[in-house]
Amino acid sequence: MDDEALKAFIAGALDSDGCVSVKKSERGSVVHIEFLLSNDLESDKAFALLLRRFDIYARVIPGKGVNKIRVTGREDVTNLLNAVKDYSVKVKEIPTKKHLVSARSDKVPAEPVRRIAKAIIKSVPAKVLQERGLWSTVYSYAGGKYQPSRIQLRKIVERLGDVLTPEIRLKLEVLATRDYFLDEIVSIERVPYEGYVYDLYVPGEHNFLAEGIIVHNCIDEFDKMSDRDRSAIHEALEQQSYHHDFELLLADGRKVKIGELVDSLIEANRDKVILGRDTEILPVDEIEVLAYDLEKKEVVKVKANRVSRHKAPEKFIRLRFSNGREIVVTPEHPIMVWENGEIREKPAEKVTVDDVVLGVARYPIEIEQPGEPLRDERAAWNRQDYLYSLGIVSKIKKAPGRYEVAPTERTFPGELLKMLRDAGKELRFKLSKWYPARKPLVPEKLLREEIQRLKDHIKHVREVAEKEPSKALNYLIKSKIASKYGLTSQTLEHWVARGEQLALSIVKNEVEKTAERIEEAIKNVEELLDGNVNFLEVKKVEEIPNEGWEWVYDVTVEPYHLFVSHGLVLHNTISISKAGITATLNARTTVIAAANPKFGRFNRMKSLPEQLDLPPTLLSRFDLIFLLLDEPDEKIDASIAEHILKVRRGEAEVVTPKIPYDLLKKYIAYARKNVHPVLSREAMEEIKRYYVKMRKSLKRGNEEGVQPIPITARQLEALIRLSEAHARMRLSETVTREDARAAIELIEAMMRTIAVDEEGNIDVSILEVGKSSKKLNKIEKLVDIIKNLEPEGEYGAPADKVIEAAKQAGVGSKREVEKLIEELKADGRIYEPRAGFYRVL
Known part of the structure; x- marks a missing residue:
């Protein structure tokens, strides 16, 4: 239908089943338009979308007998009345707006406005913002305090248009347009469905409109990859798989040998198997296993996505755990271990005795109680799995002629006690027992007791800080607090004793901040205690030969990539995020980049990160960074001018390279393919000596806070790479001391050019965070x-x-x-x- 026909249709709906409401009060007038058309939600949504054609935003409000289609924004009401004024008898004059109250349809995204507001603060003097009545508005948006509106953005453009950069002005004008509206997600539900799902591919934008909502067109999913792509990813997984006899626990309580399961499925579905090099992959949808949600620390039932088998390696790793169970995996297979305060992956071949691994406390399934006597290990495993289904953790012990399965208490890393101790030290808290913290595992009961003691201690210190701040100071580390505020410990104590308001507020503030940090540490520990978690200790690590097995096996569980069996949380071959799967692929890529200063010319008085539109976190990843400055130099300037003039005259010898391009290209290709230098002992000593010397130069004064560091492990790795590159350039198979010195010279020259602080000291913080x-x-x-x-x-x-x-x-x-x-x-x-x-x- 054309616009005029639609306007007449909307006018008819308004005259027959609509109203224009104006409510007046002392504060102003509220205007809205309402349609009561039907109780068919889909039809009413279609009518609301029809109104969008005339720049009118409407909401559909479901009702018992009839749905309401409501238009509330003043601009939306005005647009609707203007559209139907030639056809409707209900059109009326609406009162003038007294206050700039934004309607729902007037709201715009907060995050881009926050960034624009920060850019305005940097480019427009505060005095100008104050004079034009926008200072508080701009700063509120920069702080993310309020939801911005189109009305306010237009006001900013009108009042600051002459002082805004063209880029900022354009961004504000785009955001202020009414080409889009924000809406709120009010409910999310899972809908059962069987059958096909569909998609549209929109090149470039990768989105389209559906029922008035901008939706993304799904691309890059694993299931949409070609067979070759899928098999290539599996081939890259470095044989991270399980032995044929590994018993897999299914979600119905049955246990099957993974090799027998995968072999039978692949042989029965040969037409569906995806073949790769030494790899066979089969998509499946009928196998349900117990997966592990690492974020929620909970076991969930899911269907496996794929099963696969790969050519077996020459050896396996057998691991035995403190619950009495064992697994046999390939050497590269990731094991979920607790290290340095977190759960991380570790190759099986690098796991050692006393390592702590992640396990579970219960299976969320029913397992039939076994009646068989515990004469062999398999009977003990079955009894233990039955106890896991009841939420009872246990340990298998071997006794003369039989096995015992004894219930035990949940255990957690002893490092958690250290974390509580280190956090509590800031308020003079001590553990009741220190020696258990040195053990790999500690019982749950001990952890909960220490947490309660720490909570009681925090509560007591807070009460003291409120009633007697002078006594609360004794719970804090006085020297640290005093140094933070540029005082001595004696001065701070004296001020607190005298009741100085500033000193008392410092004490209260520091007690509260310290208590909050400790409570955060407690929360992290309690998340583990409250989850389906039971940590186990590695008791034995054994390398065993492959005695004739052709394949190793795996089951892929998306999106968790973890499953549960043997009381353990086990990994299923996955670490490259690509459409929901991850693969460990080696990326040997050299990145060479060039950038111009943000302000046209380089300013020596500012740090490098301040002058590049490149975040410091990315900038610090480059091994070498050089400044190419255009500074007057008579000799260099004359040489450049002469070269350009000769080129313009067509003198061929000027533009002919010293080394022919094709020869240089072949040289580089040969070096990259055939030369793989190895560090000599002399080169290692040279690099080590320089690294240690630079780290020693770190001035460790009494000043609290971040200390300047002249070199980090990142620069150490860069030194190794550059040394190897220098040797490769010489076609040498050995990295010599001279290669190492050349790399050191490069790194040193770079750091002294771009990473020197106010006092002339090298500080890598300038590169890593943009400030010394x-x-x-x-x-x-x-x-x-x-x-x-x-x-x-x-x-x-x-x-x-x-x-x-x-x-x-x-x-x-x-x-x-x-x-x-x-x-x-x-x-x-x-x-x-x-x-x-x-x-x-």
Whole structure:
């Protein structure tokens, strides 16, 4: 239908089954339009979508007898009345708007506006924002405090249009258009369905409109890959699989040997098997197993996606655990272990005795109680699995002529006790028993007792801080707190004893912040205690030869990639996120990049990360970074000019390279393919000596906070790569001391050019976070000072007191402090509710 016909149709609906409502009050008028057309939800949704054609946003509100189609936004109401004014008898004048109250349809995404607001703060002086009445609006959006609206964005464009950059103005104008609306997800439900699902592929944009919603077109799923792609990924999995006789626990309680299961399925479905090099893969949908949700720490029933078998290696690794069970896997197979405070993967060949591995406390299935006597190990396994189904953890022990299955308490890494101790130390908390923390595993009861003691201690210290702050200071590490605020321990104690408001607020604030950090540590431990978790200890690691087995086997469980058997959480061959699966693939790629300064020319007074549109986290990944500066130099300038002029004259010898291009290309290709240098002992010693020397130069003063580090393991790896590259360039199979020295010279020259702090010391923080360690410490001190001085003024921390306290704390001169304050404002960490007062966001 054409527009005029549709307008007449909408007018007819309004006149027959609609109303225009105007409610007046002292504060202003509220206008909305409502249609009561039918009780058919789909038809009413179609009518609401029809209104979008005339830039009208409407909501469908389900009712018992009839659904409501409601238009509430003032602009939407105006657009509807304008559309039907030539056809409807219900069109009326609507009152003038008194207040800028945004309708639901006027809201815009907060995150892009937050970024734009930060850019405005950086590019437009605060004085201009204040003069044009937009200072609080822009800073509120930069802090993410309010949901922005189109009305406000238009106001920003109107009032600041002459001072905004074209890029910022364009972004605001795009966001302020009414080409889209935000809506809220009100419910999510799983709908049972059997049959085909469908998709559209839209090149470029990869999205389309469906029922008024922008939806993505699904691409890159594993099931849509070609057979060759799928088999290639499985081939890359480095034989991370299970031995033929590994018993797999199914979700119905049955146990099957994985080899017999996969062999029978593949032989019965030969026409569906995907063949790869030394790999056979079969998609399946009838096998249900117990998967493990690592995030929720819970066992779930899921259907396996694929089974596969790969050519077997020459040897296997047999692991025995503290619950009495054992598994046999390929050497590269990942085992889920607890290391350095987290659950991570570790190849089976690198697992050692006393390593702690992840297990479960219960199976969420029913297993029939076995009646067989415990004469052999298999009977003991069956009894133990039955106990797991009841939520009872147990241990298998061998006795003369029989086996015993004895219930035990859940156990957890002893490192958790260390975590509680280290967190509690900040409030002078001590464990009741320290020696268990040195053991690989500790019982659940002990952990819960220590957690309760720590919670009681925190509660007591908080009460003391509220009633007697001077006593609460004794629970804190005085030297650390005093140093943080640029004081001595004696001065801080003296101020607290005298009842100085600033000192008392420091004590209360530090007690609360410390208590919150400890509570976060407790929460992390309790998440493990409350989950379906039981950690086990590796008791024996054994390498065994492959005695004639042709294949190793695997079951793929998406999206968890973990399944449960033997009381353990076991990995199913997966680490490259590609459409929901992950594969361990070696990426040997060299990245060479070039970038121009954001402001056109390089400023030596600013750090490199500040001048590139490249995050420091990415910039620090490059082994070498060089500055190419265009600086006046008579000799170089004359040489460049002469070269360009000769090229223009067509002098061939000028543009002919010293080494023919084809020869250089062949040289590089040959070196990459055939030369693989190995580090000599002399080269290793040279690199080690330099690394240790640089780390020793780290000045470890009494100053708290981030310490400047001249070199990290990342630069050490870069040194190794560059040394090998230098040797490869010489077509040498050995990395010599001279190669190592050449690499050191390159790294040193780079660091001294782009990673030197205010005092001339090398500091890799400049590359990794964009600021030197000293500057980071000053910024954190300043933020803490503002936070503690906020109660001093009605509108926040007074500027003069902030500057004075910062000067006393050694942050810098008045000018330096003011500069840091401006940076904090630009970064959105603090704001100015009124001129001369600051608050922390």
